[in-house]
Amino acid sequence: MKKNICIVGIGYIGLPTAAMFSSYGHKVIGVDINENVVNVLNKGKITITEPGLEEFVKKVVSSGNLSASIVPKESDVFIICVPTPINKDKTANIELVISATKSIVPVLKKGNIVVLESTSPVGTTEEVIKPILENSGLNIGKDVLLGYSPERVIPGNIIYELKHNDRVVGGINEKSANEIKELYKTIVDGNIYTTNCKTAELCKLMENTYRDVNIALANELAMICEDLGINVWDVIKYCNKHPRVNIHNPGPGVGGHCLAVDPWFIVEKEPKLAKIIGLSRETNDFMPNFIFSKIEKLLKDIKYDKKITILGATYKANIDDMRESPIIKLVNILEDNGYKVEIYYTFIKDNNLVNEDLLDSCKDSDLIILGVDHDEFKDLPWDEIKKVVRGNIVLDTRNFFNENKIKSSGFIYKLLGKM
Structure with a gap:
Protein backbone atom coordinates (compact mmCIF):
# COMPACT_ATOMS: atom_id res chain seq x y z
CA MET A 1 0.00 0.00 0.00
CA CYS A 197 -17.61 13.76 -8.09
CA LYS A 198 -20.41 16.31 -8.34
CA THR A 199 -22.01 15.10 -5.12
CA ALA A 200 -18.69 15.32 -3.28
CA GLU A 201 -18.01 18.79 -4.70
CA LEU A 202 -21.40 20.08 -3.60
CA CYS A 203 -21.05 18.45 -0.17
CA LYS A 204 -17.90 20.45 0.47
CA LEU A 205 -19.56 23.69 -0.61
CA MET A 206 -22.72 23.06 1.40
CA GLU A 207 -20.89 22.14 4.60
CA ASN A 208 -19.42 25.64 4.68
CA THR A 209 -22.57 27.26 3.31
CA TYR A 210 -24.61 25.76 6.14
CA ARG A 211 -22.43 27.54 8.67
CA ASP A 212 -22.33 30.77 6.67
CA VAL A 213 -26.13 30.91 6.43
CA ASN A 214 -26.50 30.35 10.17
CA ILE A 215 -23.97 33.07 10.97
CA ALA A 216 -25.84 35.41 8.62
CA LEU A 217 -29.03 34.70 10.56
CA ALA A 218 -27.25 35.64 13.78
CA ASN A 219 -25.78 38.79 12.24
CA GLU A 220 -29.16 39.84 10.90
CA LEU A 221 -30.64 39.23 14.33
CA ALA A 222 -27.91 41.40 15.89
CA MET A 223 -28.80 44.30 13.60
CA ILE A 224 -32.52 43.85 14.33
CA CYS A 225 -31.85 43.82 18.07
CA GLU A 226 -29.84 47.02 17.90
CA ASP A 227 -32.73 48.69 16.08
CA LEU A 228 -35.25 47.41 18.64
CA GLY A 229 -33.09 48.18 21.67
CA ILE A 230 -32.72 44.51 22.67
CA ASN A 231 -29.57 42.65 23.70
CA VAL A 232 -29.00 40.02 20.97
CA TRP A 233 -26.83 37.93 23.27
CA ASP A 234 -29.72 37.52 25.70
CA VAL A 235 -32.04 36.56 22.85
CA ILE A 236 -29.59 33.93 21.60
CA LYS A 237 -28.95 32.58 25.09
CA TYR A 238 -32.63 32.05 25.83
CA CYS A 239 -33.52 30.80 22.32
CA ASN A 240 -30.82 28.16 22.57
CA LYS A 241 -32.46 26.75 25.68
CA HIS A 242 -34.96 25.25 23.23
CA PRO A 243 -33.93 21.63 22.52
CA ARG A 244 -34.06 22.09 18.73
CA VAL A 245 -32.59 25.60 18.39
CA ASN A 246 -28.92 26.48 18.05
CA ILE A 247 -28.46 30.06 16.86
CA HIS A 248 -24.83 30.92 16.08
CA ASN A 249 -23.02 33.98 17.44
CA PRO A 250 -22.91 37.25 15.50
CA GLY A 251 -19.67 39.08 14.76
CA PRO A 252 -17.97 41.64 12.54
CA GLY A 253 -18.29 39.42 9.47
CA VAL A 254 -17.13 36.09 8.09
CA GLY A 255 -13.67 35.45 6.68
CA GLY A 256 -11.32 32.67 5.74
CA HIS A 257 -10.80 30.75 2.54
CA CYS A 258 -13.91 28.60 3.06
CA LEU A 259 -17.00 30.22 4.59
CA ALA A 260 -16.48 33.58 2.91
CA VAL A 261 -15.83 32.00 -0.49
CA ASP A 262 -17.50 28.62 -0.99
CA PRO A 263 -21.16 29.77 -0.98
CA TRP A 264 -20.43 32.03 -3.95
CA PHE A 265 -19.41 28.94 -5.95
CA ILE A 266 -22.96 27.66 -5.56
CA VAL A 267 -24.48 31.03 -6.42
CA GLU A 268 -22.28 31.14 -9.53
CA LYS A 269 -23.71 27.83 -10.76
CA GLU A 270 -27.32 28.42 -9.73
CA PRO A 271 -27.92 32.19 -9.44
CA LYS A 272 -31.69 31.92 -9.90
CA LEU A 273 -32.13 29.27 -7.22
CA ALA A 274 -29.49 30.01 -4.56
CA LYS A 275 -31.39 32.96 -3.10
CA ILE A 276 -30.95 32.27 0.61
CA ILE A 277 -27.29 31.41 0.08
CA GLY A 278 -26.59 34.60 -1.86
CA LEU A 279 -28.46 36.84 0.57
CA SER A 280 -26.61 35.27 3.51
CA ARG A 281 -23.29 36.03 1.82
CA GLU A 282 -24.38 39.64 1.27
CA THR A 283 -25.44 39.92 4.92
CA ASN A 284 -22.11 38.65 6.23
CA ASP A 285 -20.15 40.76 3.75
CA PHE A 286 -22.10 43.82 4.98
CA MET A 287 -21.09 43.43 8.64
CA PRO A 288 -17.87 45.50 8.41
CA ASN A 289 -20.02 48.32 7.02
CA PHE A 290 -22.47 47.89 9.90
CA ILE A 291 -19.61 48.04 12.41
CA PHE A 292 -18.38 51.19 10.68
CA SER A 293 -21.80 52.83 11.05
CA LYS A 294 -21.72 51.97 14.76
CA ILE A 295 -18.25 53.53 15.05
CA GLU A 296 -19.46 56.70 13.33
CA LYS A 297 -22.24 57.06 15.92
CA LEU A 298 -19.88 56.42 18.83
CA LEU A 299 -17.37 59.03 17.65
CA LYS A 300 -19.75 61.56 16.07
CA ASP A 301 -18.82 64.30 18.57
CA ILE A 302 -15.08 64.06 17.89
CA LYS A 303 -14.01 66.69 15.35
CA TYR A 304 -10.24 66.13 15.23
CA ASP A 305 -8.45 63.30 13.42
CA LYS A 306 -9.77 60.06 14.86
CA LYS A 307 -7.59 57.11 15.79
CA ILE A 308 -8.88 53.58 16.35
CA THR A 309 -7.06 50.56 17.76
CA ILE A 310 -8.34 47.17 16.61
CA LEU A 311 -7.43 44.08 18.59
CA GLY A 312 -6.90 41.21 16.17
CA ALA A 313 -6.93 41.03 12.37
CA THR A 314 -7.27 37.36 11.45
CA TYR A 315 -10.51 35.78 10.27
CA LYS A 316 -10.84 33.66 13.44
CA ALA A 317 -9.27 33.30 16.86
CA ASN A 318 -5.77 32.03 17.66
CA ILE A 319 -4.41 31.71 14.12
CA ASP A 320 -2.27 33.89 11.84
CA ASP A 321 -4.47 33.58 8.72
CA MET A 322 -5.91 36.88 7.46
CA ARG A 323 -7.46 35.57 4.23
CA GLU A 324 -10.81 37.29 3.55
CA SER A 325 -10.71 38.73 7.08
CA PRO A 326 -13.66 41.06 7.76
CA ILE A 327 -11.36 43.06 10.03
CA ILE A 328 -9.12 43.97 7.10
CA LYS A 329 -12.25 45.05 5.21
CA LEU A 330 -13.21 47.21 8.21
CA VAL A 331 -9.73 48.73 8.30
CA ASN A 332 -9.99 49.64 4.62
CA ILE A 333 -13.39 51.29 5.19
CA LEU A 334 -12.04 53.28 8.14
CA GLU A 335 -8.94 54.44 6.31
CA ASP A 336 -11.00 55.40 3.25
CA ASN A 337 -13.01 57.64 5.58
CA GLY A 338 -10.01 59.39 7.12
CA TYR A 339 -9.50 57.34 10.28
CA LYS A 340 -6.06 56.39 11.52
CA VAL A 341 -6.04 52.68 12.42
CA GLU A 342 -3.63 50.57 14.47
CA ILE A 343 -3.97 46.77 14.67
CA TYR A 344 -2.58 44.91 17.66
CA TYR A 345 -1.80 41.18 17.73
CA THR A 346 1.42 39.38 18.68
CA PHE A 347 0.72 36.16 16.76
CA ILE A 348 1.31 37.72 13.34
CA LYS A 349 4.99 38.37 12.73
CA ASP A 350 6.71 40.62 10.18
CA ASN A 351 3.51 42.24 8.94
CA ASN A 352 3.49 46.00 8.51
CA LEU A 353 -0.25 46.10 9.21
CA VAL A 354 0.20 44.84 12.76
CA ASN A 355 1.75 46.44 15.84
CA GLU A 356 3.06 43.92 18.36
CA ASP A 357 3.22 46.50 21.17
CA LEU A 358 -0.15 46.82 22.92
CA LEU A 359 0.32 50.16 24.65
CA ASP A 360 1.98 51.73 21.62
CA SER A 361 -0.91 50.64 19.41
CA CYS A 362 -3.40 52.10 21.91
CA LYS A 363 -1.59 55.41 22.38
CA ASP A 364 -3.93 58.37 21.69
CA SER A 365 -6.73 56.11 20.47
CA ASP A 366 -10.30 57.37 20.61
CA LEU A 367 -11.81 53.90 20.40
CA ILE A 368 -10.61 50.34 21.01
CA ILE A 369 -12.36 47.59 19.07
CA LEU A 370 -12.17 43.87 19.75
CA GLY A 371 -12.07 42.41 16.25
CA VAL A 372 -11.04 38.84 17.04
CA ASP A 373 -11.47 36.93 20.30
CA HIS A 374 -7.89 35.65 20.62
CA ASP A 375 -7.12 33.96 23.94
CA GLU A 376 -4.29 36.41 24.62
CA PHE A 377 -6.86 39.23 24.87
CA LYS A 378 -8.64 37.72 27.89
CA ASP A 379 -6.59 39.55 30.50
CA LEU A 380 -5.46 42.82 28.97
CA PRO A 381 -4.07 45.49 31.35
CA TRP A 382 -7.00 47.88 31.05
CA ASP A 383 -5.71 50.22 33.76
CA GLU A 384 -2.47 50.68 31.81
CA ILE A 385 -4.33 51.05 28.51
CA LYS A 386 -6.51 53.77 30.04
CA LYS A 387 -3.41 55.83 30.77
CA VAL A 388 -2.33 56.02 27.12
CA VAL A 389 -5.61 56.33 25.21
CA ARG A 390 -7.25 59.62 24.29
CA GLY A 391 -10.84 58.38 24.36
CA ASN A 392 -12.64 56.03 26.70
CA ILE A 393 -14.77 53.67 24.60
CA VAL A 394 -14.32 49.94 24.03
CA LEU A 395 -16.41 48.20 21.35
CA ASP A 396 -16.66 44.43 21.75
CA THR A 397 -17.82 42.70 18.55
CA ARG A 398 -17.62 39.19 20.02
CA ASN A 399 -19.18 39.40 23.52
CA PHE A 400 -15.77 38.34 24.77
CA PHE A 401 -14.63 40.89 27.33
CA ASN A 402 -15.54 41.19 31.00
CA GLU A 403 -17.75 44.26 30.92
CA ASN A 404 -17.38 45.06 34.62
CA LYS A 405 -13.58 44.89 34.50
CA ILE A 406 -13.43 47.26 31.56
CA LYS A 407 -15.86 49.70 33.20
CA SER A 408 -13.87 49.61 36.45
CA SER A 409 -10.86 50.89 34.50
CA GLY A 410 -12.82 53.96 33.40
CA PHE A 411 -14.01 52.86 29.96
CA ILE A 412 -17.45 52.94 28.40
CA TYR A 413 -18.27 49.41 27.21
CA LYS A 414 -20.23 48.92 23.99
CA LEU A 415 -21.31 45.57 22.53
CA LEU A 416 -22.32 44.49 19.03
CA GLY A 417 -26.01 43.61 19.03
CA LYS A 418 -26.85 45.88 21.94
CA MET A 419 -27.60 49.59 21.82
Whole structure:
Protein backbone atom coordinates (compact mmCIF):
# COMPACT_ATOMS: atom_id res chain seq x y z
CA MET A 1 0.00 0.00 0.00
CA LYS A 2 2.97 2.37 0.23
CA LYS A 3 2.81 4.86 -2.65
CA ASN A 4 4.90 7.56 -4.25
CA ILE A 5 2.67 10.62 -3.85
CA CYS A 6 3.02 14.04 -5.45
CA ILE A 7 1.05 16.79 -3.72
CA VAL A 8 0.74 19.97 -5.77
CA GLY A 9 0.31 22.96 -3.48
CA ILE A 10 1.90 22.79 -0.02
CA GLY A 11 0.06 25.50 1.87
CA TYR A 12 -2.44 25.35 4.72
CA ILE A 13 -3.95 22.04 3.50
CA GLY A 14 -1.35 20.54 1.18
CA LEU A 15 1.51 20.63 3.67
CA PRO A 16 -0.29 18.91 6.58
CA THR A 17 -1.66 16.36 4.10
CA ALA A 18 1.84 15.71 2.76
CA ALA A 19 3.20 15.32 6.28
CA MET A 20 0.41 12.93 7.22
CA PHE A 21 0.94 10.64 4.22
CA SER A 22 4.70 10.75 4.85
CA SER A 23 4.26 9.75 8.46
CA TYR A 24 2.60 6.51 7.34
CA GLY A 25 5.50 5.49 5.13
CA HIS A 26 4.45 6.94 1.77
CA LYS A 27 7.16 8.74 -0.19
CA VAL A 28 5.81 12.24 -0.76
CA ILE A 29 7.00 15.10 -2.94
CA GLY A 30 5.42 18.45 -2.16
CA VAL A 31 5.28 20.76 -5.18
CA ASP A 32 4.95 24.52 -5.04
CA ILE A 33 5.71 27.35 -7.46
CA ASN A 34 7.05 29.40 -4.54
CA GLU A 35 10.78 28.56 -4.37
CA ASN A 36 11.04 29.86 -0.82
CA VAL A 37 8.34 27.43 0.35
CA VAL A 38 10.19 24.58 -1.36
CA ASN A 39 13.60 25.51 0.03
CA VAL A 40 12.27 25.97 3.56
CA LEU A 41 10.45 22.63 3.49
CA ASN A 42 13.55 20.78 2.30
CA LYS A 43 15.25 22.09 5.45
CA GLY A 44 12.50 20.60 7.59
CA LYS A 45 10.87 23.95 8.32
CA ILE A 46 7.57 25.60 7.37
CA THR A 47 6.31 29.03 6.32
CA ILE A 48 2.83 28.80 7.85
CA THR A 49 1.64 28.62 11.44
CA GLU A 50 -0.25 25.57 12.68
CA PRO A 51 0.09 23.95 16.12
CA GLY A 52 2.33 20.90 16.04
CA LEU A 53 2.97 21.08 12.32
CA GLU A 54 6.59 22.24 12.33
CA GLU A 55 7.69 19.39 14.60
CA PHE A 56 5.68 16.95 12.51
CA VAL A 57 7.25 18.19 9.26
CA LYS A 58 10.77 18.15 10.68
CA LYS A 59 10.35 14.51 11.64
CA VAL A 60 9.08 13.27 8.26
CA VAL A 61 11.62 15.33 6.29
CA SER A 62 14.40 13.87 8.45
CA SER A 63 13.05 10.36 7.75
CA GLY A 64 13.42 10.95 4.01
CA ASN A 65 9.73 10.43 3.33
CA LEU A 66 8.95 14.07 2.54
CA SER A 67 10.76 16.42 0.19
CA ALA A 68 9.80 19.37 -1.99
CA SER A 69 10.19 20.44 -5.60
CA ILE A 70 9.04 23.29 -7.85
CA VAL A 71 7.92 20.80 -10.52
CA PRO A 72 5.96 17.52 -10.29
CA LYS A 73 7.83 14.23 -10.50
CA GLU A 74 6.65 10.80 -11.68
CA SER A 75 4.51 9.28 -8.94
CA ASP A 76 1.76 6.78 -8.26
CA VAL A 77 -0.65 9.40 -6.94
CA PHE A 78 -1.13 13.11 -7.64
CA ILE A 79 -3.13 15.23 -5.19
CA ILE A 80 -4.00 18.82 -6.11
CA CYS A 81 -4.28 21.14 -3.09
CA VAL A 82 -3.92 24.61 -4.59
CA PRO A 83 -6.04 27.64 -3.54
CA THR A 84 -9.26 28.57 -5.34
CA PRO A 85 -9.80 32.24 -4.50
CA ILE A 86 -12.81 34.35 -5.38
CA ASN A 87 -12.77 36.91 -8.20
CA LYS A 88 -14.04 40.45 -7.72
CA ASP A 89 -17.27 39.48 -9.47
CA LYS A 90 -17.78 36.68 -6.90
CA THR A 91 -16.95 33.88 -9.35
CA ALA A 92 -14.47 31.11 -8.65
CA ASN A 93 -10.89 31.58 -9.76
CA ILE A 94 -9.68 28.08 -10.68
CA GLU A 95 -6.62 29.19 -12.63
CA LEU A 96 -4.29 27.53 -10.12
CA VAL A 97 -6.27 24.28 -10.35
CA ILE A 98 -5.95 24.38 -14.14
CA SER A 99 -2.22 25.14 -14.08
CA ALA A 100 -1.58 22.47 -11.43
CA THR A 101 -3.42 19.89 -13.53
CA LYS A 102 -1.49 20.85 -16.66
CA SER A 103 1.78 20.53 -14.74
CA ILE A 104 1.24 16.83 -13.99
CA VAL A 105 0.26 15.80 -17.54
CA PRO A 106 3.91 15.37 -18.75
CA VAL A 107 4.64 12.89 -15.93
CA LEU A 108 1.31 11.08 -15.94
CA LYS A 109 1.41 7.35 -16.64
CA LYS A 110 -0.88 4.35 -16.75
CA GLY A 111 -1.96 3.20 -13.29
CA ASN A 112 -1.84 6.66 -11.72
CA ILE A 113 -4.46 8.14 -9.40
CA VAL A 114 -5.31 11.86 -9.53
CA VAL A 115 -7.25 13.49 -6.69
CA LEU A 116 -8.52 17.06 -6.52
CA GLU A 117 -8.78 18.37 -2.95
CA SER A 118 -9.11 22.08 -3.73
CA THR A 119 -12.59 23.45 -3.00
CA SER A 120 -14.11 23.95 -6.44
CA PRO A 121 -17.40 24.66 -8.22
CA VAL A 122 -19.59 21.67 -8.99
CA GLY A 123 -18.40 19.97 -12.17
CA THR A 124 -14.74 21.01 -11.90
CA THR A 125 -13.35 17.47 -11.66
CA GLU A 126 -15.24 16.09 -14.64
CA GLU A 127 -15.53 19.19 -16.82
CA VAL A 128 -12.14 20.84 -16.19
CA ILE A 129 -9.65 18.34 -14.73
CA LYS A 130 -10.60 15.32 -16.84
CA PRO A 131 -10.27 17.02 -20.27
CA ILE A 132 -6.84 18.39 -19.33
CA LEU A 133 -5.62 14.98 -18.19
CA GLU A 134 -6.86 13.44 -21.45
CA ASN A 135 -4.13 15.42 -23.23
CA SER A 136 -1.78 12.72 -21.91
CA GLY A 137 -3.37 10.28 -24.36
CA LEU A 138 -4.42 8.04 -21.47
CA ASN A 139 -7.98 6.87 -20.80
CA ILE A 140 -9.13 8.80 -17.73
CA GLY A 141 -11.23 6.47 -15.63
CA LYS A 142 -9.50 3.35 -16.93
CA ASP A 143 -5.76 4.02 -17.36
CA VAL A 144 -5.78 6.87 -14.83
CA LEU A 145 -8.27 7.01 -11.95
CA LEU A 146 -9.70 10.39 -11.04
CA GLY A 147 -11.73 11.77 -8.18
CA TYR A 148 -12.48 14.53 -5.70
CA SER A 149 -11.96 14.35 -1.94
CA PRO A 150 -12.18 17.61 0.03
CA GLU A 151 -10.59 18.21 3.39
CA ARG A 152 -12.78 18.83 6.44
CA VAL A 153 -10.37 20.45 8.86
CA ILE A 154 -10.23 23.56 10.97
CA PRO A 155 -7.10 25.73 11.33
CA GLY A 156 -5.55 25.23 14.74
CA ASN A 157 -6.45 21.53 14.82
CA ILE A 158 -5.60 20.36 11.30
CA ILE A 159 -3.32 17.44 12.14
CA TYR A 160 -5.84 15.80 14.47
CA GLU A 161 -8.80 16.38 12.14
CA LEU A 162 -7.02 15.07 9.04
CA LYS A 163 -6.69 11.75 10.82
CA HIS A 164 -9.95 11.53 12.75
CA ASN A 165 -12.63 13.29 10.70
CA ASP A 166 -14.92 11.41 8.33
CA ARG A 167 -14.22 11.97 4.65
CA VAL A 168 -16.15 11.95 1.36
CA VAL A 169 -14.61 10.60 -1.85
CA GLY A 170 -16.19 11.25 -5.23
CA GLY A 171 -14.95 9.33 -8.26
CA ILE A 172 -15.62 9.71 -11.98
CA ASN A 173 -16.49 6.02 -11.78
CA GLU A 174 -16.85 3.42 -9.04
CA LYS A 175 -13.32 2.07 -9.49
CA SER A 176 -11.82 5.55 -9.04
CA ALA A 177 -13.86 6.18 -5.89
CA ASN A 178 -12.91 2.84 -4.35
CA GLU A 179 -9.19 3.14 -5.11
CA ILE A 180 -9.04 6.69 -3.73
CA LYS A 181 -10.87 5.49 -0.62
CA GLU A 182 -8.21 2.80 -0.10
CA LEU A 183 -5.52 5.46 -0.42
CA TYR A 184 -7.02 7.71 2.25
CA LYS A 185 -7.72 4.76 4.53
CA THR A 186 -3.96 4.65 5.14
CA ILE A 187 -4.14 8.00 6.99
CA VAL A 188 -7.80 8.40 8.05
CA ASP A 189 -9.32 6.74 11.11
CA GLY A 190 -12.76 8.23 10.45
CA ASN A 191 -15.35 6.81 8.08
CA ILE A 192 -14.81 7.31 4.34
CA TYR A 193 -17.89 7.50 2.13
CA THR A 194 -17.82 7.08 -1.65
CA THR A 195 -20.03 8.83 -4.19
CA ASN A 196 -19.70 10.64 -7.53
CA CYS A 197 -17.61 13.76 -8.09
CA LYS A 198 -20.41 16.31 -8.34
CA THR A 199 -22.01 15.10 -5.12
CA ALA A 200 -18.69 15.32 -3.28
CA GLU A 201 -18.01 18.79 -4.70
CA LEU A 202 -21.40 20.08 -3.60
CA CYS A 203 -21.05 18.45 -0.17
CA LYS A 204 -17.90 20.45 0.47
CA LEU A 205 -19.56 23.69 -0.61
CA MET A 206 -22.72 23.06 1.40
CA GLU A 207 -20.89 22.14 4.60
CA ASN A 208 -19.42 25.64 4.68
CA THR A 209 -22.57 27.26 3.31
CA TYR A 210 -24.61 25.76 6.14
CA ARG A 211 -22.43 27.54 8.67
CA ASP A 212 -22.33 30.77 6.67
CA VAL A 213 -26.13 30.91 6.43
CA ASN A 214 -26.50 30.35 10.17
CA ILE A 215 -23.97 33.07 10.97
CA ALA A 216 -25.84 35.41 8.62
CA LEU A 217 -29.03 34.70 10.56
CA ALA A 218 -27.25 35.64 13.78
CA ASN A 219 -25.78 38.79 12.24
CA GLU A 220 -29.16 39.84 10.90
CA LEU A 221 -30.64 39.23 14.33
CA ALA A 222 -27.91 41.40 15.89
CA MET A 223 -28.80 44.30 13.60
CA ILE A 224 -32.52 43.85 14.33
CA CYS A 225 -31.85 43.82 18.07
CA GLU A 226 -29.84 47.02 17.90
CA ASP A 227 -32.73 48.69 16.08
CA LEU A 228 -35.25 47.41 18.64
CA GLY A 229 -33.09 48.18 21.67
CA ILE A 230 -32.72 44.51 22.67
CA ASN A 231 -29.57 42.65 23.70
CA VAL A 232 -29.00 40.02 20.97
CA TRP A 233 -26.83 37.93 23.27
CA ASP A 234 -29.72 37.52 25.70
CA VAL A 235 -32.04 36.56 22.85
CA ILE A 236 -29.59 33.93 21.60
CA LYS A 237 -28.95 32.58 25.09
CA TYR A 238 -32.63 32.05 25.83
CA CYS A 239 -33.52 30.80 22.32
CA ASN A 240 -30.82 28.16 22.57
CA LYS A 241 -32.46 26.75 25.68
CA HIS A 242 -34.96 25.25 23.23
CA PRO A 243 -33.93 21.63 22.52
CA ARG A 244 -34.06 22.09 18.73
CA VAL A 245 -32.59 25.60 18.39
CA ASN A 246 -28.92 26.48 18.05
CA ILE A 247 -28.46 30.06 16.86
CA HIS A 248 -24.83 30.92 16.08
CA ASN A 249 -23.02 33.98 17.44
CA PRO A 250 -22.91 37.25 15.50
CA GLY A 251 -19.67 39.08 14.76
CA PRO A 252 -17.97 41.64 12.54
CA GLY A 253 -18.29 39.42 9.47
CA VAL A 254 -17.13 36.09 8.09
CA GLY A 255 -13.67 35.45 6.68
CA GLY A 256 -11.32 32.67 5.74
CA HIS A 257 -10.80 30.75 2.54
CA CYS A 258 -13.91 28.60 3.06
CA LEU A 259 -17.00 30.22 4.59
CA ALA A 260 -16.48 33.58 2.91
CA VAL A 261 -15.83 32.00 -0.49
CA ASP A 262 -17.50 28.62 -0.99
CA PRO A 263 -21.16 29.77 -0.98
CA TRP A 264 -20.43 32.03 -3.95
CA PHE A 265 -19.41 28.94 -5.95
CA ILE A 266 -22.96 27.66 -5.56
CA VAL A 267 -24.48 31.03 -6.42
CA GLU A 268 -22.28 31.14 -9.53
CA LYS A 269 -23.71 27.83 -10.76
CA GLU A 270 -27.32 28.42 -9.73
CA PRO A 271 -27.92 32.19 -9.44
CA LYS A 272 -31.69 31.92 -9.90
CA LEU A 273 -32.13 29.27 -7.22
CA ALA A 274 -29.49 30.01 -4.56
CA LYS A 275 -31.39 32.96 -3.10
CA ILE A 276 -30.95 32.27 0.61
CA ILE A 277 -27.29 31.41 0.08
CA GLY A 278 -26.59 34.60 -1.86
CA LEU A 279 -28.46 36.84 0.57
CA SER A 280 -26.61 35.27 3.51
CA ARG A 281 -23.29 36.03 1.82
CA GLU A 282 -24.38 39.64 1.27
CA THR A 283 -25.44 39.92 4.92
CA ASN A 284 -22.11 38.65 6.23
CA ASP A 285 -20.15 40.76 3.75
CA PHE A 286 -22.10 43.82 4.98
CA MET A 287 -21.09 43.43 8.64
CA PRO A 288 -17.87 45.50 8.41
CA ASN A 289 -20.02 48.32 7.02
CA PHE A 290 -22.47 47.89 9.90
CA ILE A 291 -19.61 48.04 12.41
CA PHE A 292 -18.38 51.19 10.68
CA SER A 293 -21.80 52.83 11.05
CA LYS A 294 -21.72 51.97 14.76
CA ILE A 295 -18.25 53.53 15.05
CA GLU A 296 -19.46 56.70 13.33
CA LYS A 297 -22.24 57.06 15.92
CA LEU A 298 -19.88 56.42 18.83
CA LEU A 299 -17.37 59.03 17.65
CA LYS A 300 -19.75 61.56 16.07
CA ASP A 301 -18.82 64.30 18.57
CA ILE A 302 -15.08 64.06 17.89
CA LYS A 303 -14.01 66.69 15.35
CA TYR A 304 -10.24 66.13 15.23
CA ASP A 305 -8.45 63.30 13.42
CA LYS A 306 -9.77 60.06 14.86
CA LYS A 307 -7.59 57.11 15.79
CA ILE A 308 -8.88 53.58 16.35
CA THR A 309 -7.06 50.56 17.76
CA ILE A 310 -8.34 47.17 16.61
CA LEU A 311 -7.43 44.08 18.59
CA GLY A 312 -6.90 41.21 16.17
CA ALA A 313 -6.93 41.03 12.37
CA THR A 314 -7.27 37.36 11.45
CA TYR A 315 -10.51 35.78 10.27
CA LYS A 316 -10.84 33.66 13.44
CA ALA A 317 -9.27 33.30 16.86
CA ASN A 318 -5.77 32.03 17.66
CA ILE A 319 -4.41 31.71 14.12
CA ASP A 320 -2.27 33.89 11.84
CA ASP A 321 -4.47 33.58 8.72
CA MET A 322 -5.91 36.88 7.46
CA ARG A 323 -7.46 35.57 4.23
CA GLU A 324 -10.81 37.29 3.55
CA SER A 325 -10.71 38.73 7.08
CA PRO A 326 -13.66 41.06 7.76
CA ILE A 327 -11.36 43.06 10.03
CA ILE A 328 -9.12 43.97 7.10
CA LYS A 329 -12.25 45.05 5.21
CA LEU A 330 -13.21 47.21 8.21
CA VAL A 331 -9.73 48.73 8.30
CA ASN A 332 -9.99 49.64 4.62
CA ILE A 333 -13.39 51.29 5.19
CA LEU A 334 -12.04 53.28 8.14
CA GLU A 335 -8.94 54.44 6.31
CA ASP A 336 -11.00 55.40 3.25
CA ASN A 337 -13.01 57.64 5.58
CA GLY A 338 -10.01 59.39 7.12
CA TYR A 339 -9.50 57.34 10.28
CA LYS A 340 -6.06 56.39 11.52
CA VAL A 341 -6.04 52.68 12.42
CA GLU A 342 -3.63 50.57 14.47
CA ILE A 343 -3.97 46.77 14.67
CA TYR A 344 -2.58 44.91 17.66
CA TYR A 345 -1.80 41.18 17.73
CA THR A 346 1.42 39.38 18.68
CA PHE A 347 0.72 36.16 16.76
CA ILE A 348 1.31 37.72 13.34
CA LYS A 349 4.99 38.37 12.73
CA ASP A 350 6.71 40.62 10.18
CA ASN A 351 3.51 42.24 8.94
CA ASN A 352 3.49 46.00 8.51
CA LEU A 353 -0.25 46.10 9.21
CA VAL A 354 0.20 44.84 12.76
CA ASN A 355 1.75 46.44 15.84
CA GLU A 356 3.06 43.92 18.36
CA ASP A 357 3.22 46.50 21.17
CA LEU A 358 -0.15 46.82 22.92
CA LEU A 359 0.32 50.16 24.65
CA ASP A 360 1.98 51.73 21.62
CA SER A 361 -0.91 50.64 19.41
CA CYS A 362 -3.40 52.10 21.91
CA LYS A 363 -1.59 55.41 22.38
CA ASP A 364 -3.93 58.37 21.69
CA SER A 365 -6.73 56.11 20.47
CA ASP A 366 -10.30 57.37 20.61
CA LEU A 367 -11.81 53.90 20.40
CA ILE A 368 -10.61 50.34 21.01
CA ILE A 369 -12.36 47.59 19.07
CA LEU A 370 -12.17 43.87 19.75
CA GLY A 371 -12.07 42.41 16.25
CA VAL A 372 -11.04 38.84 17.04
CA ASP A 373 -11.47 36.93 20.30
CA HIS A 374 -7.89 35.65 20.62
CA ASP A 375 -7.12 33.96 23.94
CA GLU A 376 -4.29 36.41 24.62
CA PHE A 377 -6.86 39.23 24.87
CA LYS A 378 -8.64 37.72 27.89
CA ASP A 379 -6.59 39.55 30.50
CA LEU A 380 -5.46 42.82 28.97
CA PRO A 381 -4.07 45.49 31.35
CA TRP A 382 -7.00 47.88 31.05
CA ASP A 383 -5.71 50.22 33.76
CA GLU A 384 -2.47 50.68 31.81
CA ILE A 385 -4.33 51.05 28.51
CA LYS A 386 -6.51 53.77 30.04
CA LYS A 387 -3.41 55.83 30.77
CA VAL A 388 -2.33 56.02 27.12
CA VAL A 389 -5.61 56.33 25.21
CA ARG A 390 -7.25 59.62 24.29
CA GLY A 391 -10.84 58.38 24.36
CA ASN A 392 -12.64 56.03 26.70
CA ILE A 393 -14.77 53.67 24.60
CA VAL A 394 -14.32 49.94 24.03
CA LEU A 395 -16.41 48.20 21.35
CA ASP A 396 -16.66 44.43 21.75
CA THR A 397 -17.82 42.70 18.55
CA ARG A 398 -17.62 39.19 20.02
CA ASN A 399 -19.18 39.40 23.52
CA PHE A 400 -15.77 38.34 24.77
CA PHE A 401 -14.63 40.89 27.33
CA ASN A 402 -15.54 41.19 31.00
CA GLU A 403 -17.75 44.26 30.92
CA ASN A 404 -17.38 45.06 34.62
CA LYS A 405 -13.58 44.89 34.50
CA ILE A 406 -13.43 47.26 31.56
CA LYS A 407 -15.86 49.70 33.20
CA SER A 408 -13.87 49.61 36.45
CA SER A 409 -10.86 50.89 34.50
CA GLY A 410 -12.82 53.96 33.40
CA PHE A 411 -14.01 52.86 29.96
CA ILE A 412 -17.45 52.94 28.40
CA TYR A 413 -18.27 49.41 27.21
CA LYS A 414 -20.23 48.92 23.99
CA LEU A 415 -21.31 45.57 22.53
CA LEU A 416 -22.32 44.49 19.03
CA GLY A 417 -26.01 43.61 19.03
CA LYS A 418 -26.85 45.88 21.94
CA MET A 419 -27.60 49.59 21.82
